[in-house]
Amino acid sequence: MVLVERERQLAELAGLLEECLHGTGSVVVLRGPVAVGKTELLHTLAEQVAGDRVRVLAAAASPVERHLSFGLLSQLMHGADPAYARRAEAVMRGGVREEGEVGPQVLEEMSRVFLDMSAGEPLLIEVDDVCHADMDSLQCLLFLARRLRRSRIMLLLSDQDRSGIRHPDFRTELSRHPYCTQIRLAPLTHDGVAALLAHDLDAHVAHSLAPAAFALSGGNPLLVRALAEDWEASTRSAGKEPPTGPVVGDRFAERVVSCLHRLEPDALDVARAVAVVGEATRPELVARLSGVGAIETRALVDLLDESGLLHQGRYRHHAAQDAVLRDFGAPARIAWHRRAAALLHAEGGRSTSIAHQLIAAGEAEQPWAAAVLRESAASATASGQIDFALDCLELAHSLADDEQQRAVSRAVLAETEWRVDPAGAVRHLGALTDASRRGLLTGRQPVAVVEYLLWHGRVDEAAAALDRLAATASGPEAVELDAVRACLELCYPAQRRRTGPGAVPPPRPEPRADGPASLVATALAAVRGDVAVSSDHLGQGLHTDAPLTRIALGLLALARPERLSTVAPWCLPMLADAAGREGPRWGRLFTAARADAALLRGDLAAAGWFASAALDETSRSSWGVLAGAPLACLLITAVETGRYEDAAGYLNMPTPGALLETPFGLRYLRARGQYHLAVGRPYAALSDFRTCGRLVTEWWDDGPRQLPWRVDAAQALVRLERRDEARVLLEEQLDGLPVDDERTLGRALRQLAATLEPHERPSLLNDSVDALQAAGDRLELAHALADLGGAFAANGDSRRARPALRRAWRAAQECHAERLARSLQPGLAGTSSSRAASGGPHLRGDLAAELSAAERRVGGLAAQGHSNRQIAQRLCITVSTVEQHLTQVYRKLRVKNRTDLPVLLDAGENESEVAEPLLTEALFNSSPYSP
Structure with missing residues (x-):
């Protein structure tokens, strides 16, 4: 005792x-x-x-x-x-x-x-x-x-x-x-609770648990002992750390029910009524529900408060309330909830309170129930309580008593599920498509069905539904359908050629600003290149009511690297807006866009992190055809970091059948081809790259603004020693290439150099380095520098090979391109005549610690290949001072000349080739989705 x-x-x-x-x-x-x-x-x-x-x-x-x-x-x-x-x-x-x-x-x-x-x-x-x-x-x-x-x-x-x-x-x-x-x-005091816990638990644990245990039990000794037993039971679970707070488990629930059955019948009825009413507890409602007089109900509620079961008329923990409800038995519980809903409706209670009771009952026969549930769902959706809204809509849908009402309620349910998780709408697509075809849907619901179909790759059904709707649309409805059609053509470019001979294509929207749908269509047309629109005009369309169109637009824009600086000011905020307003699943789209942008500037660590966060296991089914974007990013980062097993795992992930009908499929194909190249399968890589080219040619008027698949195909052809074919492809790529596409220019020049003799390569590779440095792509820059160093070495020019290889290795390390960095290490070691003294490419920490900050800056610039005069001009010091610093650096590092300087010697400055694009980075840093 x-x-x-x-x-x-x-x-x-x-x-x-x-x-x-x-x-x-x-x-x-x-x-x-x-x-x-x-x-x-x-x-x-x-x-x-x-x-x-x-x-x-x-x-x-x-x-x-x-x-x-x-x-x-x-x-x-x-x-x-x-x-x-x-x-x-x-x-x-x-x-x-x-x-x-x-x-x-x-x-x-x-x-x-x-x-x-x-x-x-x-x-x-x-x-x-x-x-x-x-x-x-x-x-x-x-x-x-x-x-x-x-x-x-x-x-x-x-x-x-x-x-x-x-x-x-x-x-x-x-x-x-x-x-x-x-x-x-x-009941026990706070100290009494601690003392009672100490009989069963360690004194320190009892002291730490006492405040929370007192709040949960109200000092009721029976409940305090139950909390101690639940805590002990949780500590016996294998492999689990002891909990830091009270554990409300089965013993606690059992003791709550035990307390109830020791009450007078009226007190028991009041306790049950409080459990049924829940958070909306009011003495008058509890009295009517329990059948006990109002005065006596207040007295009994006070009694339950004093016993520790309740606190201010509510159960102290949801586990206690749930235990009381379970103790009813299903038939009685349903009856109580239905009676509570009827009482609330009769007195004009809030629709959400009535809906909670109807959902708890799981059924409703009252004629007003469906309207109350729909009203509650709308209110819950507006306040972000999506799960409750879905519960309301599910029950309302089950109550629909005619065909059109069922179709409309299903559409509302699908729209709400879509906001939480796009995968949730799949189960409704068959019924909704049929309802749309039969004209049972109202308002914007038929358009929403088309968007769901587009998202999940059911393009033929989407196109047929769009044609059917366009045949009778006019005014604002026609403008919105034009925006959806533009999105259809962007997501599935082959649909632009779907119309038969003599068919007239739909008119292109003019840049107007008289509605969200019009603005979306205009933005899509701008990305497609049909019209020219200013950034200010596009910015007016950020708050549109078409989330699919808006999100697909942003990702498609980012799919074209050379246009990132143009579209980033408006497509990234558009994605952020969708992520903030549509729920956590939609936030992953913005995260995927950040992964793309990080990859474009050569930040593999950030790209991999964002892409993994976007395409986690819980969200893969939600992506639809857009899964190609983060999946391609994951493949590229895995290949460049040398994680080939991970890359193979990404290739085994299931993808929608319609993926290769979309630009996202092109990106996936290109990434898969890069994997094949990395693991020594050039024929498989060439097949993927040529498939990209075939699709690009079928979908668009092939030109330099489209996916530069020829550069990738040329890389595979060089691996196969088919240099003449590669050169033809690269010359086609360079023919008419816009002057602002520095990234494609740099990549093409690098691959073109690989088709030439070694003595012809340095000139093209220098141009490639300049172009990629201007583009801000650190990863491609590292590859170009590595090729430049190799070309110098092949020509016997070790004086220029060493600095180029050092810069390449340094850039690869900063990008986390481990595959490239590992391949450069043997070459770097071989360029140093005093490898043992300098520690190879790795700087010995004990020797580096002896250098002053000025000596590190001078030595670092010298290691990068700068002359003494160039170092003096950069650091605003005299040539004589540079020479003095270098003399100290050679002595402290025990090397003979600048060619033996360690590659990791820090210059103390940021080179322009590793600077990030300021505009894109500013957008990312201002986002609430920063890691």
């Missing part, structure tokens, strides 16, 4: 028992809320204080036995001497009732049995939860109470607060006796 904060009460009971032993009988009533330790105190008195000095007759009343005549007295007689037990049994069996009550003769004879027993030995009669006793037993105990003052009987009863409604005469009669003592037990 564990008693905490009950020492005073136990001492008082012990004193009364001593008086009983000396012939002064008494009646003691222990009062308090349910489960505050009254039973523990009764047992402790009987076992530790009474001992063998008295005979203990104990019984526990129960609500299920309250209609059993003399049930409580029968329990008490189990501890009596057999002779007295037989005598009492005979009295109870032959009892005569008078007008529904036990006759006086029976009461007198039963009292005489107890008094006669006390003459032989003192009696301690303990009755737990006397409020649940049967009426016949209560009358006998009350008759005895009037006659035990001069006896050796102590009658000890435990009773709950406010439990006198069933037997008001009994409580009143007891309280008027001068030898009746009332002892009240209150």
Whole structure:
């Protein structure tokens, strides 16, 4: 037995028992809320204080036995001497009732049995939860109470607060006796909770858990012990760290239900009504739902508060509320929730409160239910409570009683699921497509169905639905359909050639600003190149109501690297806007766009991180055909960092069948071709690159603004020693290439150099380095520098080979291009005549520590191949000072000349080729989605 904060009460009971032993009988009533330790105190008195000095007759009343005549007295007689037990049994069996009550003769004879027993030995009669006793037993105990003052009987009863409604005469009669003592037990204090926890848990753990345990239990000892048991059970789980806070588990829930079933029936009904009503608890509603009077309901709620089950009329933890609801049984729970919904509707309650009750019931027969659910769904969607909105719409859809109503409700449900997760709308596409074809949908719903189909690669169905809608559209509806058609053509370029001979293509939108759909169409046309639109005009279209179009637009724009600086000011904020307003799944699209931009500037670490975050396991099914964008980024980063097993795993990921009908599929094909090249499969790579070229030629008028697939194909042809074919492709790529496409120019020149003799390569590679440095692509720059260093080395020009290889290795390290960096290390080591002294490409930390900051700057620039005069001009110092610093650097690093300087010597400055594009970086740093 564990008693905490009950020492005073136990001492008082012990004193009364001593008086009983000396012939002064008494009646003691222990009062308090349910489960505050009254039973523990009764047992402790009987076992530790009474001992063998008295005979203990104990019984526990129960609500299920309250209609059993003399049930409580029968329990008490189990501890009596057999002779007295037989005598009492005979009295109870032959009892005569008078007008529904036990006759006086029976009461007198039963009292005489107890008094006669006390003459032989003192009696301690303990009755737990006397409020649940049967009426016949209560009358006998009350008759005895009037006659035990001069006896050796102590009658000890435990009773709950406010439990006198069933037997008001009994409580009143007891309280008027001068030898009746009332002892009240209150819930434990904060310190008491800590002390009780310390009986089961480590003292330090008990102290740390006490505040939260007190808040969860209200000081109810039964619930505190349950929390201790749940915490101990959680620590026994294999491989788990001990929890840092209380664990609300099965024991806690069980004890809550146990407390409830020890309550009076009215209190139990009130407790159940509070659980059903939930957060919207109001005494008036609880009273009507439970069927208990308003005044009594308030009193019973206060009682439940005092017991620790409730706090300010609400359950202290959702686990307690859930346990009470489970205790109902499904049929009763459903009935209670339906009755609560009807009461709330009758009194004009909030639609969301009514909807919660209808959803909890899982059914509704009232004619107003569907309207309430739809209203609640709209309100919940506006406030971001999407899961609740979906629950409302699911139930409303099940209540629809005609074909069109079911179609419209399904469309609303699909639209809400689409906002949470695009994959969620797939299950509705078949029914919605049929409903759209039959004209059952309203408003923008048919257009939304087309967008869902586009997203998930069901392009033929989308095109057919779009044609069907366009045949009858006019005004603003036609403008919006034009925007969707533009998106269709961008996502699935082959659809531009879908119309048959003689068909007139749809008109192109003019750059207008009279509606969101028009602005989206204009922006799409601008990216496609059909019209010229200023950035200010495009910026007006950021807040459109067409999320699919907006997001597809941004990613398609980023799919063209050479246009990043043009489209970034408006497409990246557009993606950020979608991510912030449409839910966490949509945020991954913006993350994927950031991965693309990071890859374009050669930041492999950031690109891989963003792409992995965008395409995690929980979101893969949501991407539809757009999965090609982050998947291609993951493939490229895995290849460039030398993680070929990871790349193979990405290739095994399932992709939509329509992926290769989209520009995203082109990017995926190119990335797959790069993987094939890296693992020594040039024929497979060439096949992928040529497939890209075929699709580009089929979809668009082939030109330098489209995907530069020829550069990749030429790289594969060079690996196959088919240099003439590669040269023809590269010359085609360079023919008419715009002057602002520095990235494609640099890549093409680098591959063109590989088709020439070694002595012809440096000039082209120098031009390639300049172009890629201007483009800000550090990864391609590292490859070009590596080729330039190799060309110099092949021509025997080690003086210029070493700085170029050092710069290439340095750029590869900064990009995290481990594959390239590893391939450069042997060449770097071979260029140094004093490798042992300088530590090869790696700077020895003990020697580098001796250099001053000025010496590191001068030495670093010298290691990059700058002359003394160039270093002097850059650092604004004299040539003589440069020479003096270099002399100290050679001495401290134990090298003979600048060609032996370690490649990792830091110049202390950022070279222009590794500077990030300021515009794009500023946009990223201002985003709420920074890692």
